[in-house]
Amino acid sequence: MQLPIYQADAFTSELFRGNPAAYVPLTRWLDDRLLQQIAAENNLAETAFTVPAGHGFELRWFTPGEEVPLCGHATLVTAHLLWTELGFIDDEIHFFTRSGELIVRREREGEGERLALDFPAQNIQPISLGKEYAEALNAEPLSAMEVPGSDDQLLVEFASANIVAGLDPDMRAVARLPYKGVICTAPGDGFDCDFVSRFFAPAIGIDEDPVTGSAHTYMVPFWATKLDKTSLKAKQISARGGELDCALKGERVIMRGRAVTYLRGQITL
Secondary structure (H helix, E strand, O other): OEEEEEEEEEOOOOOOOOEEEEEEEOOOOOOHHHHHHHHHHHOOOOEEEEEEEOOEEEEEEEOOOOEEOOOHHHHHHHHHHHHHOOOOOOOEEEEEEOOEEEEEEEEEEOOEEEEEEEEEOOOOEEEOOOHHHHHHHOOOOOEEEEOOOOOOEEEEEOOOHHHHHOOOOOHHHHHHOOOOEEEEEEEOOOOOOOEEEEEEEHHHOEEEEOOOHHHHHHHHHHHHHHHOOOEEEEEEOOOOOEEEEEEEEOOEEEEEEOEEEEEEEEEEO
């Protein structure tokens, strides 16, 4: 069996920046174990797989360790590659996922374009944290938020962007926390944006994710309320870095960014 595979960098217009993801278009679903093996072999934060479905595509994402319910940057990569490599012509792509229907639109700007992700906003609530969180992150949080009943991601607020930039977590301790990922965020003072973030997910095989679209479905509602504005500029200040123009529209989060293709290849099984 031979399968096409592509790789692109998301939330950037420069190669080797933003967040890389692989994309494997399928005509039918393969065994879940094989999908997981392909993702582990790629060893990227996410590998996306699609199967045509009606007027759109079923979409799934796998880290090297497990399937995840939502991934922003791999969705952006998938849409980018459907338009640039696979001949999709409509200006709007509908993806059907475990997190509901996701929409990606092309927005033209002069001679270029951006892609706009239309995702559900997360209904987060404040929680109190034990001392193990400050010990794991090696910094004292101001506050924390979660989706009640979910162990997917924890949002942790810090006093300044410099604290977030300087975080040096104990990854083993972070992996023992009862969340698959920890979003660390602060006001964007000094970084020419509304808020900054970093994302740590060693429990699912990703020590630090370069740019995390799904995390912004937590942060955009949080900062929209805190800053009393619905249009927000975000920067994820990982080593590779990434920039997103975001907006809160009711119960949806819009994230705008670009992608650049890195690889076209073939998997032989």
